[in-house]
Amino acid sequence: xxxxxxxxxxxxxxxxxxxETADWLLAHTKQRPKVAIICGSGLxxxxxxxxxxxxxxxxxxPRFPISTVPGHAGQLVFGRLKGRECVCMQGxxxxxxxxxxxxxxxxxxxxxxxxxxxxxVTNAAGGLNGSYNVGxxxxxxxxxxxxxFAGQNPxxxxxxxxxxxxxxxMSDAYDRGLRALAKQTAEEQGCDSFLQEGVYCMLAGPTYExxxxxxVLQMLGADAVGMxxxxxxxxxxxxxxxxxxxxxxxxxxxxxYDSNSKANHEEVLRTTEHRTQDLQKLVSQLISKx
Ligand SMILES: *[C@@H]1O[C@H](CO)[C@@H](O)[C@H](O)[C@H]1NC(C)=O
Numbered sequence: 266x267x268x269x270x271x272x273x274x275x276x277x278x279x280x281x282x283x284x285e286t287a288d289w290l291l292a293h294t295k296q297r298p299k300v301a302i303i304c305g306s307g308l309x310x311x312x313x314x315x316x317x318x319x320x321x322x323x324x325x326x327p328r329f330p331i332s333t334v335p336g337h338a339g340q341l342v343f344g345r346l347k348g349r350e351c352v353c354m355q356g357x358x359x360x361x362x363x364x365x366x367x368x369x370x371x372x373x374x375x376x377x378x379x380x381x382x383x384x385x386v387t388n389a390a391g392g393l394n395g396s397y398n399v400g401x402x403x404x405x406x407x408x409x410x411x412x413x414f415a416g417q418n419p420x421x422x423x424x425x426x427x428x429x430x431x432x433x434x435m436s437d438a439y440d441r442g443l444r445a446l447a448k449q450t451a452e453e454q455g456c457d458s459f460l461q462e463g464v465y466c467m468l469a470g471p472t473y474e475x476x477x478x479x480x481v482l483q484m485l486g487a488d489a490v491g492m493x494x495x496x497x498x499x500x501x502x503x504x505x506x507x508x509x510x511x512x513x514x515x516x517x518x519x520x521x522y523d524s525n526s527k528a529n530h531e532e533v534l535r536t537t538e539h540r541t542q543d544l545q546k547l548v549s550q551l552i553s554k555x
Contacts, residue, residue: 277367278328278374280425286328286371287378294319296343300351300552301376301506303497305388307538308513311545312353315344323356329375330358330368341372347553352376359493360412361471370419370500374428377504383443383555384501385548390491390512391474393483394463397514400540401459402547403489404447405439405510409466409482410495417469419496420503429503438502443509443555450550456543463488465512467495479518489514509551513544 291297296319304311312318321341323329331339339356358369376384392401410418424431444462451460466482468474470492474482482490489512501508519526 277365277422278371280427282328283371283374283378286326286375289327290321290341290375290379293321294343296350296352297380298343298350298352299381300349300383300385300555301354301379301381302351302385302548303354303357303372303387303494305357305386305493305513307389308387308541308544309353309355310541311387311548312340312342312344312355314545314549315342315346315351315353318342318344328371330364330371346549349552349555351552352379352381357493357497360417360469360496361492366412366417366419366496367422370496373497373500373506374504377428377501377506382506384497384506384508385552386494386497386508386510387544387548388465388491388494388510388512389515390465390489391516391518392488392514393466393479393490393518394461394488397461397463397488397517398459399514399516401461401514402451402456402540402544403461403463403465403512403514404444405465405494405512406444406462407439407464408495408498408510409464409485409487410499411467412469413495413499415469419500429505433503435499435502438498438508439510440507443507443551446554447509447511447547447551450554451547454543454546454550456547459543461488461514465494465510466490468492474518476519476522479520483520490518511544511548513540
């Protein structure tokens, strides 16, 4: 006879599993980063800027999931950026790949157990705000967790107090101090003309949005839309990490039925290549100030 379903069976991973991954990493590198960076689609080049690199393909790390998207390398890179120790996820896990929401966020709790205090997340996103241009960099000031509305919140299930409280606050998810620092840094390096600040809305994907969906998201107050980031941020805030989020606006969403333009992944990758340098420079300058 099958065991009766219990609420705890919905919690994919135990504390000990995250700990096993973290301990393995701590045993295999001397680096003790305080900053973790999750690189979005086409933005993995940031990891190449690190000095004194130690690289772990995801396939080598005990219990680590494996990435499947083109444009995502799938490795964890430890090293120094402007002298500061950090760890970069080159390739993230997306819900649309078929990972459950706990697996998508698995690395964040590992970072926490490594002693990381600040999480920087980057992504490629579609611009919903009419005043945004392709190539703009948007500081995320807030998010709309659409999969969360549909019951896909990574904190569903048993709460382990060693990570955080049952009902974590999300009104301060994107650290005000870090955003101020990012704005100041952008000004210093002359990219404030294409720096925006707005609300990121996550959809599960993998389909891009319909015209009607885009119009709904605009009405809800979202400035950019994408298929990542929010679950990781929720888990990071739960365990007390400070978060900075940056979206590269790689396309403008279609909101007009007479338009002939279509969203496509190649366009996203091309644009990221173009503005990637600026974004990388911004992040590395910023890290030297944290
Ligand atoms: C779009 O972005 C601009 C500039 O950040 C902002 O002032 C505006 O409130 C945003 N929203 C809409 C609906 O235009």
